[in-house]
Amino acid sequence: MDKKQFKQFLTENIMILDGATGTELQKLGLPKGECPEKWVLEHPDTLVEIQTNYIKSGSNAILSCTFGGNSTKLNEFGLGDKTVEINKKLAALSKNIAGPNCLVAGDIAPTGLLIEPFGSLAFDAAVDIYKEQIRGLLEGRVDFFFIETMLDIQEARAALLAVKESCDLPVCVSMTFDNNMRTLTGTDPVTALIILQSLGADAVGCNCSVGPDGMLDIISAMKPYARVPILAKPNAGMPKLVDNKTVFDMGAEEFGSYGPKFIEVGANILGGCCGTSPDYIAQISEKTKALKPSPNIQSKFSAVTSSKKTVFIGDNNPLVIVGERINPTGKKKLQQDLILGNTLEVRRLATEQVDKGAGILDVNVGMPGIDEKETMLKVVNLLSNMVDLPLCIDSSSPDVIEAALRLYPGRALINSISAEKIKIEKLLPIAAKYGAMFVILPLSDDGVPKTAIQRCRLVEDIYDIAQKYGYTKSDIVVDGLVMTVSVDENAALETLEVIEWCSRTFGCNTIVGLSNVSFGLPERNWINSAFLAMGICKGLSMAIANPSSDMVSNLKFACDVLIKHDKSANNYIKHFAENNPDKKNKEHNIQKSPAQMPIEERI
């Protein structure tokens, strides 16, 4: 089954997965402490019985019995060196059981190790672990992949990349969320969805987690931003501790009654997790068989994310300030730190910009005499865990950008892709692979076009090619390319025209760097601020600026109010309340929600 067939199937059908396998195996004799993968291969008829029952109950896709089939898990039983063989045999076994009318998904689950920086497993080591398992599953001829019960978005990304780098089969990714609708490492459902679907998942959703009721909320939250089918694989109710054992006590009939509710809120792939059995699948299958899949809510939106936070861009959202300060140009202290491998100044600049209301942080570490890739990875790793804001990866080197995108546990913004040959040929495929949003810089190998109309033509040219890589207008941001008004009196006007064309005619987001416009004039902040207000008036979505400029930030909040991008002026009032010196020190005393706590305190 290829990705297109998978998509088509889900447009027309609800996919019913299976329920729990581990508990069913225990009923059939799987001893405690035994390796389920090994035991099933020794007792294949147990799996035949379980999966045949699931198929009879209505499953049109079953999962290979490979939940613990990655080498790290198998190594706990001294079986790591048999990973490919075990996965191949288990996949082939399920394929046999499934026959021609049922699909088999290669099941992929956590390694049990934490990826850097929370643990010691390097990101690419995790990718390699999954690739080994995937090789076995592919040899066993699975129809698609099902990455499930993921607690850490970074591990989900590793597994997803491993599948993408191994084959073209469809791949579903299912995360597990707690009562606060966060994963263990702090990712919320919408952020998880945006990261995973951007990175190429063919379906996204959640399993296990908080029982059907809580999971309805999670699916509802995801649906408005879904560009892929949504999946829900809940437990049989909330877990209860009875006689020191975890018990799921929702009955099959009650469980089945959630089927139509999940379809209603937008899940088109249903199944069961802990505590469910073929009876549960029969109920859910029966109660949804007359229903049609929920289409996606074609909502056009633009968003980048960190691992913990989504920042929406454009439409009716407030203007987003991209903090420009992490850039060694003209910063002696930062230059020294970066060369020496210190991070003190980066941390200071990051904290300052977060406090001043930046929405995204630009990260540029390019300077002579530096290993840019190594430094970029170090800084991205630091910042992606230290601050909640999404990052904008800013480099002239496609290699550096690729390395950063691979490591970054969110959906980044790339600054930038121009019509220059090297950018189009080398950087655009990289951007597409990692699903990053990118800034279009409307200049070519011939330089910066003087007029708005020439820049708009370049935007169209770049977008034409980007479309072939799957990009939509929502995934790009056009840089208005502001030149210096004291050198060219048309500089601001041409850029404003580009912004207006993008916003009104072409239909995409826009960004400008503020400071360039005022070069050579006195009291530059007034020119920068005025330009920002005019840009917002023409539809500007983002600005690259120093968020510590009170003038720029005050004016931004005022503009947001005026064009109804700050309902009831809430942000405006809050901004000035916080920037009132009397109240300044109260800000940091606000109780943090668990999801905002450092991971060490939460694990």
Next chain:
Amino acid sequence: MDKKQFKQFLTENIMILDGATGTELQKLGLPKGECPEKWVLEHPDTLVEIQTNYIKSGSNAILSCTFGGNSTKLNEFGLGDKTVEINKKLAALSKNIAGPNCLVAGDIAPTGLLIEPFGSLAFDAAVDIYKEQIRGLLEGRVDFFFIETMLDIQEARAALLAVKESCDLPVCVSMTFDNNMRTLTGTDPVTALIILQSLGADAVGCNCSVGPDGMLDIISAMKPYARVPILAKPNAGMPKLVDNKTVFDMGAEEFGSYGPKFIEVGANILGGCCGTSPDYIAQISEKTKALKPSPNIQSKFSAVTSSKKTVFIGDNNPLVIVGERINPTGKKKLQQDLILGNTLEVRRLATEQVDKGAGILDVNVGMPGIDEKETMLKVVNLLSNMVDLPLCIDSSSPDVIEAALRLYPGRALINSISAEKIKIEKLLPIAAKYGAMFVILPLSDDGVPKTAIQRCRLVEDIYDIAQKYGYTKSDIVVDGLVMTVSVDENAALETLEVIEWCSRTFGCNTIVGLSNVSFGLPERNWINSAFLAMGICKGLSMAIANPSSDMVSNLKFACDVLIKHDKSANNYIKHFAENNPDKKNKEHNIQKSPAQMPIEERI
């Protein structure tokens, strides 16, 4: 000859006036110290000889011999009570000489008295003096009027109003300028032109003044703003003092060579002043007879003026701040002063706003318990001489506005005319009579429309009627009518849409009051400033604001730079240089040009 025929004649023909009459009469025996008007009536054949010669030389219009024919002048010879009779007879005499193929213009010249506040003559007393002379000239059946050698724009206005209120005949107004291209009371050529053509003059220009060379500069300055034919009636060169007598020594042939030059720079009515004789007219007539009249440079422009200064609005001009401070609402001190008839606070507010860069001053004296008309006249009289800035007459009473417009020695802005019945029926004809620009307030007797589109329909309705009074789109300014954004979140957006429609689609200037938008929010100046910048971005031409707000004014100057309304950022740089505390006190030491000196020092 009616106005339409007059206009038609000048579209097709160059009008050749006569030359000097006084010096010609002296040659024929007019004794020194004699009243020329009386002497000519006693020796009519002298005038027959002179004017017949002018007609033979090519004059197609001659002036009645009534330069000193107003009652004030005639009174110097005890003849004031014969004003009507003398003017009637002199007009009839010239009509007889002219015959059917030559026109006779009723000549009107200064009374010799200074009008308030420079002198003691009340404005309406001056109007009445001229009306008496005009009655006589009309009885003598002049074809049109020629108001000439005016040294004070206010006296020219009085004479022009007197003609307009006496008949529908065409009327030319000719001012006299000094070497600095200013009238005695400080009016420059463009300002004079704008005031007089707005007030209904059918041709405007200058006579006497500085000789043909200097007059070419004056005509050239006027032409781009002329909506009526331009006239030039120069002396025979610059005056020289020979044997204690003023002599004009340019020869007739050299004088004539200026004819084509005057046509080239745009004058279509030519004649001679001091020192010229029929020979001069023959030369100028001969040298221009093959030429066609210069059409007006259909330049679309909007301008209001004081007596000394023109302020251009819209197009590529910087945004004009209309200082809002002279308004008693909420100002205890000003209220007290106005009630008591004191002007200290008005003077203070005016000076402050001038210093802070206002382009126009709004004048509103409406409050309970006040004689609004009397107070308005007092304040207008004070300000029109105290400050160079044009005034915006702001009142809800058509009577008050009419009184102010009549007295104001410039082209004022009226704030405002709505679609309310009383405004359309009563105020619009008043505005038209005095040729004022006016602010269209797009509300009706049904109140303020909520949406931009409804407001734009009202603008069209009001303009349709205004057009019948001769108004063009250049003569109106639409108020975007900004409501409070904290009450209606669409308030700013609707107003911005009105501004954009006016600027891009309808094609007229716009104004907004800034402060209303931010009512009820903290740190209102940020909202006001942001709104100003957005307005400018949409094409806003003017804003009613407190120019003392540095934020608003700094941002305004920045916006002007960005949209190329402040070439080379000259105003911006100057603004910040002046507002730099180190330099603040130097400002008042700048040498004043003679035209900026108080009249008392110049007369």
